[in-house]
Amino acid sequence: MCTTCGCGSGQTLIGGHQLKPRRKPGVPVQYRAPAPLPNPLPQAGEGANDSLREIVNIGAAHDHIHAPMDFGAGPAGAHAPGLSQARMVRIERDILSKNDAYADENRSYLTNHGIFALNLVSSPGSGKTTLLVKSINALNGSLPLAVIEGDQQTDNDAARIRATGAPALQINTGKGCHLDAHMVGQAMQQLDLQDDSLLLIENVGNLVCPASFDLGEAHKVAILSVTEGEDKPLKYPDMFRAADLMLLNKCDLLPYLDFDADLAVENARRVNPEIQVIRVSATTGVGMEAWLEWIRAGCLSTVAAKRP
Amino acid sequence: MHEMSLAEGIVQLVEDAVRVDGCARVRAVWLEIGQLAAVEKESLRFCFDAVTRDTIADGARLEIIETPGQGWCMKCEGNVAVAALYDACPVCGSYQIQVTGGDAMRVKELEVE
Numbered sequence: 001m002c003t004t005c006g007c008g009s010g011q012t013l014i015g016g017h018q019l020k021p022r023r024k025p026g027v028p029v030q031y032r033a034p035a036p037l038p039n040p041l042p043q044a045g046e047g048a049n050d051s052l053r054e055i056v057n058i059g060a061a062h063d064h065i066h067a068p069m070d071f072g073a074g075p076a077g078a079h080a081p082g083l084s085q086a087r088m089v090r091i092e093r094d095i096l097s098k099n100d101a102y103a104d105e106n107r108s109y110l111t112n113h114g115i116f117a118l119n120l121v122s123s124p125g126s127g128k129t130t131l132l133v134k135s136i137n138a139l140n141g142s143l144p145l146a147v148i149e150g151d152q153q154t155d156n157d158a159a160r161i162r163a164t165g166a167p168a169l170q171i172n173t174g175k176g177c178h179l180d181a182h183m184v185g186q187a188m189q190q191l192d193l194q195d196d197s198l199l200l201i202e203n204v205g206n207l208v209c210p211a212s213f214d215l216g217e218a219h220k221v222a223i224l225s226v227t228e229g230e231d232k233p234l235k236y237p238d239m240f241r242a243a244d245l246m247l248l249n250k251c252d253l254l255p256y257l258d259f260d261a262d263l264a265v266e267n268a269r270r271v272n273p274e275i276q277v278i279r280v281s282a283t284t285g286v287g288m289e290a291w292l293e294w295i296r297a298g299c300l301s302t303v304a305a306k307r308p
Numbered sequence: 309m310h311e312m313s314l315a316e317g318i319v320q321l322v323e324d325a326v327r328v329d330g331c332a333r334v335r336a337v338w339l340e341i342g343q344l345a346a347v348e349k350e351s352l353r354f355c356f357d358a359v360t361r362d363t364i365a366d367g368a369r370l371e372i373i374e375t376p377g378q379g380w381c382m383k384c385e386g387n388v389a390v391a392a393l394y395d396a397c398p399v400c401g402s403y404q405i406q407v408t409g410g411d412a413m414r415v416k417e418l419e420v421e
Contacts (some may be wrong), residue, residue: 085337086421092323095317095339095413157331209310212346237393238346241407270403271393273382 013172014187016155099213102181106188106216114196115305116299119179119215121239122223123232124205127249129157131223131282132200135295136164138288143299144197148187150179150204156203167191181216196303198295207236207277218298219244222268222275224255226250230264237271245276252281260286314347314413315355319363321415324418326364336369338417343377344393344412367417377410 012018094100095209110117120128132147139145147168149157158170184201193199201217203210211220222243224232227250233240240246243279246268248261265277278294280287313319322334337356339349347370348388357363377390381397382404388397 030356086419089325089331089418090328091321091415091417093321095314095321095415098317098320099313102367177311180313208346209313212310215314233395240395261350267394270396273404273406 007172012174012176012183014183014191014236015158015169015171015172096212096214099181102185103214103216106181106185108215110199110218111305112303113193113197114303115193115293116197116302117201117215117217118200118295118298119201119203119210119217119220120223121203121220121243122205122209122225123207123228123236125229126134126223127207127282128205128223129160129204131200131247131249131280133160133164134282134285134288135160135200135292136166138285139295140290141165143296144194146193146197147192148179148184148191148199148201150183150202152176152204171203175303177204177206178213179203179215180213183214196299196306198299203290207232207239211236211242213239218302221245221247223247224251224264225266226254226259226261226264230260231267233264233268233271240268240275243272243275245278245294248277248279249282251279251286252284310346311348311351311355313353314352315359317409318356318415319359319365322368322418323363325418326420330411333401333421334365334368334394334418335421336371336419337365337415340373340375340412340414340416342375342412344390344407344411347413347415349374363414373416375410375412377407379405379407379409381405 017188027235031209040205050081106117122128129149136145136147145156145166147161147163147166149155149168149170149171149172152175154172158168161168164208169191171187173179173182174185179201190197199217201215203215207222207284220243222240224246224247226248229235233246246265248264252259254261261279268275268277276294278287280291282288318337318339322337326334340351343348352372353370360368367381377392378386379390380386381388381400382391382401383400383402384397386399387408388399390403390405390407393407394403395405397405
C-alpha cells in the first residue's frame with residue numbers, strides 16, 4: 001500500500017503471481033502520470049469504465065506523483081469557479097456491492113458445476129490448516145477437492161496441503177487482512193476445479209474483516225480452538241453471526257484447560273441462534289467423522305441442486 | 309483494516325455515479341451505516357480521506373447517517389431495538405434474536421457540482 005495516499009492492492013499475489021487488475025478485457029492498463037498528465041476523468045464509452053481505478057489499483061507499479069486534477073476537463077467540461085452548482089445525486093448502493101457482484105459470479109459458477117465451497121475463518125493459530133490436512137487425509141480421495149489458501153505472506157500452507165496430494169493455490173494478500181471475491185474468482189480460474197467437487201477456502205487468520213466479504217461460498221465455517229477464550233464469539237460477534245457452522249477445535253486439550261466448552265457454545269448461540277456446532281480434535285480425530293459427514297451431506301445437496 | 313477496502317468500494321461507487329452524471333467535483337458523500345454493520349466509523353473516515361486523494365472525490369466531506377439496529381425476538385415475537393449483536397432482548401432477556409435491520413452499509417447520495 002502506498003504510504004502517501006493509502007492506495008493500492010498491488011501486493012496481492014495468487015500462486016506467487018500478481019493479481020490481475022480489475023478491468024475489462026482488452027482495455028489497456030493506465031499507469032499514473034505520463035507527461036503530459038492524462039485526463040483525470042475517463043472518456044465516456046465502452047471500455048473506459050475502470051481506467052480510473054486502474055491508476056489506484058496498480059499499487060506497487062505506479063510512481064507517486066500526486067498531480068492536481070483539471071476539473072474542467074471532465075466529460076461535463078463545465079467547471080465554473082466561484083459558482084456553486086451543488087446538487088445531490090442519489091446512489092443508494094451497498095458499499096460492498098462490487099465485492100458482492102464478484103461473489104455472485106463465483107456462486108453461480110459453483111452452483112452450476114455442483115461445487116460445494118466452504119470459507120473457513122478463524123483467528124490465527126486455531127488449527128485451520130491442520131484441520132484441513134487431516135480432513136483431506138480422512139476423505140482419502142473419496143471426494144474430488146481443491147483448496148485455496150489465504151495468508152498475508154508465504155506459500156507454506158498451500159505446500160502443506162499439496163503434500164497431501166490435493167491441488168492447492170496460495171493467495172498472498174500482501175497488506176490485506178482478508179480474501180475478497182475477486183481474488184477467489186481468479187484463483188478458481190487457475191485451479192482446475194472438477195464438477196461435483198469440494199472447494200475449501202482457508203481465509204486469512206482474522207476474526208474481524210473476513211466476516212464482511214462474501215466469497216461466493218455455500219457456508220462460512222468458523223473455527224474456535226479451546227486454547228482461546230469462551231467469550232471469543234462475544235468479542236468478535238460479526239464473524240460468528242456470519243458463520244453457519246462452528247468447529248470447536250483442539251477438544252483433546254480440554255482436560256488440561258479451564259475452558260468451558262458449553263459456555264463457548266452458548267456464547268456463539270447468543271450472537272447466532274442458528275449456528276451449528278461440532279466439537280472436534282484434528283490431532284486425535286475425535287469428532288472428525290461428524291464434520292466429514294456434514295461436508296458429504298453438503299456436497300450431495302449441492303450436486304442435487306445443480307441445474308441440469 | 310478492512311475499512312480501507314470499504315473506502316475503496318465507496319470511491320468505486322462514487323466514480324461510477326460520477327461517470328453517469330458527468331459532474332465536475334464531488335463535495336460530499338452521504339453514507340448510511342447501520343449500528344450493527346461491521347465498520348468502525350472513525351477508521352472509515354481516515355481511510356476515506358486517504359483513498360479519495362487525487363480522485364474526483366478529493367477533499368469531499370464524508371457524512372455518515374447511522375441507522376439503529378433492529379431485531380426480531382423469537383420469544384416475544386416482536387421487533388426490538390438491538391444495540392449490539394450479543395445483546396439480550398430488552399423486553400424478555402432472551403438471546404434468540406434475529407437481526408432484521410441496521411446491519412447495512414450503503415452509499416446513499418452525493419453532493420456534486
